[in-house]
Every structure is written in C-alpha cells, then in structure tokens.
Amino acid sequence: MFDSDLDRQKTETGAATPGRPDGKSPAAAPSNIQRRVFLGTSLATLAGLALWQWRKPATLVTVAASAPGMPEDVTVVLFSESGERLKKVTIAKVIKTPDEWRKQLSANAYDITRNADTEMAFSGQYWNLHDKGIYRCICCDNALFDSATKFESGTGWPSFWQPIAGENVTEIRDSSLGMARTAVSCTECGAHLGHVFDDGPQPTGLRYCMNSASLRFVKQA
Ligand SMILES: [Zn+2]
Numbered sequence: 440m441f442d443s444d445l446d447r448q449k450t451e452t453g454a455a456t457p458g459r460p461d462g463k464s465p466a467a468a469p470s471n472i473q474r475r476v477f478l479g480t481s482l483a484t485l486a487g488l489a490l491w492q493w494r495k496p497a498t499l500v501t502v503a504a505s506a507p508g509m510p511e512d513v514t515v516v517l518f519s520e521s522g523e524r525l526k527k528v529t530i531a532k533v534i535k536t537p538d539e540w541r542k543q544l545s546a547n548a549y550d551i552t553r554n555a556d557t558e559m560a561f562s563g564q565y566w567n568l569h570d571k572g573i574y575r576c577i578c579c580d581n582a583l584f585d586s587a588t589k590f591e592s593g594t595g596w597p598s599f600w601q602p603i604a605g606e607n608v609t610e611i612r613d614s615s616l617g618m619a620r621t622a623v624s625c626t627e628c629g630a631h632l633g634h635v636f637d638d639g640p641q642p643t644g645l646r647y648c649m650n651s652a653s654l655r656f657v658k659q660a
Contacts, residue, residue: 563651
C-alpha cells in the first residue's frame with residue numbers, strides 16, 4: 440500500500456513534467472525499480488532494527504540495572520539483632536552514588552568497601568575480638584558472619600569459616616594484583632568485604648578473610 444501510493448505519486452509527478460506529454464520519461468521504469476529496491480532495503484532495515492530491539496531486552500536490562508539509581512533485586516536472609524535467623528527476602532539492591540557512600544562512611548571504610556582496598560593486617564578493630572554476636576555490613580547492615588564461626592587465623596584480619604547465610608555474600612573471581620583469588624562482597628549493597636581461601640579449618644575448610652572496616656559488630660545481649 441505504501442509502495443503503490445509512492446508509485447502513484449511518481450506517475451502523477453511524471454505526468455506533470457513539462458516536455459513529456461506521455462507522462463513517462465525513459466528513466467521512469469529504472470527509477471521505479473530503484474525506488475522499490477530502496478524501499479525494500481529500508482523496510483528490511485526497519486524490520487532488522489525491530490528484530491534487534493526485540494532480541495536485545497536482556498542485555499539492555501542488565502546494563503540498566505547496573506546504572507546508578509536503577510533497581511535490582513537481590514535475595515538475602517534477615518537476622519535479628521541477637522543473631523536469630525528470621526526469613527529469606529527478595530529486596531531491592533542498595534545502590535548509592537560514590538558521594539552518598541563517602542558521606543556515610545569513614546575514608547578508610549569507603550576505600551575498602553567501595554574501592555576494594557585492604558586494611559593493614561592487625562590494624563582493624565575486630566581481628567582479635569572474641570565477643571559473641573554477629574557481624575553486619577558497615578554499608579547496609581546486611582548480616583554477614585556469626586562469631587560462632589570466627590577463628591584465630593593468625594593473619595591479623597577477622598577470619599570466619601563460613602558466612603551467616605550463603606545468600607548474604609557474593610563470591611567473585613578476582614585476578615587483581617596478579618593473584619587468582621575469590622573476592623567476597625555483600626549481596627545487598629555490593630560492598631567489598633575481603634577474600635575467601637580454601638585453607639580454613641573444618642567443617643568447611645574455608646577461610647573468609649575479612650576487613651574489619653567492612654563490618655559492624657553487634658554484641659549479643
Ligand atoms: Zn552491604
């Protein structure tokens with residue numbers, strides 16, 4: 440329909456062309472073919488674009504979700520202040536701008552949690568703490584570790600043999616500093632917490648080597 444409307448317009452224009460009483464210039468036929476080819480190409484391009492847009496939403500959503508301010512759901516387990524496991528919930532990931540994090544955190548905690556820095560061994564406030572309680576994320580308060588799984592690693596960093604709930608931490612392969620390590624971050628806000636190694640004690644054999652500055656200890660009443 441679109442095609443024939445254009446053809447008609449072309450014919451009418453041709454008829455009105457001075458010096459060509461028959462309304463059909465010798466070039467009319469090839470010109471029409473060219474127009475058809477052009478239209479065909481354009482329609483194919485449009486169809487291709489439509490198809491591309493239809494096939495792309497997953498990628499677009501992924502990109503959009505990581506943009507500041509865009510919601511992304513995460514699943515974590517809630518714990519009471521006394522360390523009692525409450526329930527598993529799916530909530531919006533905590534996303535803030537660097538400026539917002541800077542206002543909320545000390546410079547040291549900001550560098551460690553938001554820029555994956557590491558505190559000096561034996562410098563943090565929790566490596567030698569033996570009180571009963573749970574350790575929460577300094578950024579978003581997500582429960583991360585229970586003192587019942589804390590052990591003396593001799594490293595100068597608070598060390599645990601398992602997180603309080605597997606859902607609450609996210610482990611990512613980290614090849615920075617030329618080493619193959621597994622970085623551990625807070626599932627709820629993405630804060631860098633430390634690394635996990637496989638030289639820990641039983642029952643897991645894992646050593647979650649954390650930065651004190653990423654944590655907030657809540658003593659059991
Ligand atoms: Zn967090």
